[in-house]
Amino acid sequence: FQRCVGMDALNSLHSTTYEIDEKHGTDYHKRFLEFVKMIQKENLVIGGAMTDPKGDRSKGPSEQDDPDLFTRIVDSDEKGVYVSGAKAHQTGCINSHWIILMPTIRLTQNDKEYAIVGAIPADVKGLTYIYGRQSCDTRVMEGGGDIDLGNAKFGGQEAMMILDRVFIPWDKLFMNGEFEFASMLVERFTCYHRRSYVCKTGLGDVLIGAAATIADYNGVPNVSHIKDKIIEMTHLNETIFAAGIASSHQGHKMKSGVYLNDDMLAQVRKHNVTRFPYEISRLAQDIAGGLMVTLPS
Numbered sequence: 001f002q003r004c005v006g007m008d009a010l011n012s013l014h015s016t017t018y019e020i021d022e023k024h025g026t027d028y029h030k031r032f033l034e035f036v037k038m039i040q041k042e043n044l045v046i047g048g049a050m051t052d053p054k055g056d057r058s059k060g061p062s063e064q065d066d067p068d069l070f071t072r073i074v075d076s077d078e079k080g081v082y083v084s085g086a087k088a089h090q091t092g093c094i095n096s097h098w099i100i101l102m103p104t105i106r107l108t109q110n111d112k113e114y115a116i117v118g119a120i121p122a123d124v125k126g127l128t129y130i131y132g133r134q135s136c137d138t139r140v141m142e143g144g145g146d147i148d149l150g151n152a153k154f155g156g157q158e159a160m161m162i163l164d165r166v167f168i169p170w171d172k173l174f175m176n177g178e179f180e181f182a183s184m185l186v187e188r189f190t191c192y193h194r195r196s197y198v199c200k201t202g203l204g205d206v207l208i209g210a211a212a213t214i215a216d217y218n219g220v221p222n223v224s225h226i227k228d229k230i231i232e233m234t235h236l237n238e239t240i241f242a243a244g245i246a247s248s249h250q251g252h253k254m255k256s257g258v259y260l261n262d263d264m265l266a267q268v269r270k271h272n273v274t275r276f277p278y279e280i281s282r283l284a285q286d287i288a289g290g291l292m293v294t295l296p297s
Helices: 004-024 028-042 109-114 137-141 179-217 224-249 263-273 276-288
Strands: 046-049 072-076 080-087 098-101 116-121 127-131 159-169 173-176
Touching (some): 004 173, 080 116, 179 263
Antiparallel strands (some): 098 116
């Protein structure tokens, strides 16, 4: 569960740190590669923390009444830097080993202290998680979990991360004030991550299978409108999948050597996933009726 965000963060940082070094003569890319070696050797899960609370969306980070609405450097010493702020909507952060903190928007000269990218352990001192609920949390506490496909005993989760003078050593810092590269990092990360949302088609497969199974139970698998709805569900689900695969296939090589998938197709795939799963769910309810939502566990 939840390796996609870390994968997307590592890919986007590989090229961005390379290009920061190219311009400024820094050694971020070397530090980053050493971090990746550790992650690969120990098989660790990375959480990518990009989304800040943001506050007044019409103002930039340095213009906010509360400076902690965006994550920023508040202090430094010979060992590293200290950051405060928050990261919202952090899916999978609780079950990650390390968190990579990244900017969330385009930054200006006035926002230099917010141009911070660094890696922190998920249990680092000064980090508090405010845990969010999901609608099916209690399902993992019930017996008979083997009826579920996938990971039956552990559900997904989201949290808000509150950072209070969290320490990042210099060797785990991959951007420090290079504000002009913040938008590059955000755009590359979102390009990868909007392609990564192809995972939603796995959920679609399960929903289509469940609807078709209940149609069998009801004795109507060959009724024309039932077949039409299952075909439409499959069409929508595979359209999401196709755009994700096409975006990857159309990728191009960056200066650092990694590939970046096609941006336009990634945006189309994201647009599809904000619409089609809801139509798939509606059709599933048409086919399965009340059993879809009230079937005993």
